[in-house]
Amino acid sequence: MDYSIVVPAHNEEQSMKPLYEATKKVFDGMGGTWELIVVDDGSTDNTYGVISAIADTDSHVKIIKLRRSFGQTAGWSAGFSAATGDIVVVMDADLQNDPEDIPAMIKKLHDEQYDVISGWRKDRKDKSSLKIGSVIGNWIRRKVTGEKIHDQGCSLKVYKKEALVDLELYGEMHRYITALLAWKGFKVGEMVVRHHARKYGTTKYNIRKKLKGFLDLLIVKFWIQYSARPMHFFGSIGVVFIGAGFLLGGTLGVLWVLQLISLNGRSTPLLAVLLVLLGFQFLLSGVLADIVAHTYYAEKKPYSVESTKGF
Numbered sequence: 001m002d003y004s005i006v007v008p009a010h011n012e013e014q015s016m017k018p019l020y021e022a023t024k025k026v027f028d029g030m031g032g033t034w035e036l037i038v039v040d041d042g043s044t045d046n047t048y049g050v051i052s053a054i055a056d057t058d059s060h061v062k063i064i065k066l067r068r069s070f071g072q073t074a075g076w077s078a079g080f081s082a083a084t085g086d087i088v089v090v091m092d093a094d095l096q097n098d099p100e101d102i103p104a105m106i107k108k109l110h111d112e113q114y115d116v117i118s119g120w121r122k123d124r125k126d127k128s129s130l131k132i133g134s135v136i137g138n139w140i141r142r143k144v145t146g147e148k149i150h151d152q153g154c155s156l157k158v159y160k161k162e163a164l165v166d167l168e169l170y171g172e173m174h175r176y177i178t179a180l181l182a183w184k185g186f187k188v189g190e191m192v193v194r195h196h197a198r199k200y201g202t203t204k205y206n207i208r209k210k211l212k213g214f215l216d217l218l219i220v221k222f223w224i225q226y227s228a229r230p231m232h233f234f235g236s237i238g239v240v241f242i243g244a245g246f247l248l249g250g251t252l253g254v255l256w257v258l259q260l261i262s263l264n265g266r267s268t269p270l271l272a273v274l275l276v277l278l279g280f281q282f283l284l285s286g287v288l289a290d291i292v293a294h295t296y297y298a299e300k301k302p303y304s305v306e307s308t309k310g311f
């Protein structure tokens with residue numbers, strides 16, 4: 001299979017037919033073999049019925065129906081697992097992404113030897129509140145991860161299949177795939193794409209999802225910097241707490257011995273003890289996290305091999 005197009009869909013019955021027609025037109029024009037994998041994420045409308053009727057008439061169309069709505073990240077993960085194409089394309093089902101941008105993205109992927117091309121909705125057609133939230137979110141993500149991609153929230157992306165091997169997704173991690181892949185050593189590029197106003201249905205993004213996305217960003221930050229040696233993270237915090245506790249306790253002790261202060265009724269000695277105990281707790285957490293990391297990497301190595309020779 002040359003191309004796999006993965007489309008998670010939740011309550012998008014009106015968008016399914018025009019999305020299929022636009023996708024079919026593009027990939028029939030490109031030549032090569034292709035499949036359209038629609039992941040029905042527990043839709044409560046007739047999304048499944050519409051795409052099922054299309055699949056009955058076109059063998060290119062495949063459907064994964066989830067038992068309930070697990071979210072966009074789960075939809076992507078299910079689609080990635082089922083994809084057989086050398087190139088995997090992901091886009092939303094709401095018609096805001098334009099399938100006609102895909103050939104240029106694939107060309108850029110090949111010509112400039114990227115592993116991933118991410119879409120950049122430079123001229124977004126969303127409500128002002130969504131635009132502002134996206135600008136702030138992208139700025140925070142770039143500062144935290146060090147990634148240069150402008151628009152990590154754009155679903156339209158093109159991947160080489162090998163970039164998705166061993167990619168674990170959960171929570172709202174789909175937002176940070178490019179950061180995770182860049183950490184693994186894959187070459188990530190970006191291209192300006194068209195963005196259309198939503199014609200049908202309502203947006204699935206809300207404050208709750210943005211909060212979940214921010215919490216997952218903290219996990220991504222930790223994973224990128226400390227996943228192989230979490231003791232470096234927890235241990236550093238522990239050493240700071242223990243040092244502060246001993247410094248505070250030592251200072252109080254010296255002042256008491258010199259009879260410059262009285263410790264009766266003071267809470268600062270308890271604070272010194274608490275800091276030391278917290279420090280040892282962080283050290284213990286680091287040891288346990290290191291053991292978990294070693295167990296994880298016993299099966300999955302902390303590196304990604306591009307090629308081998310002579311084996």
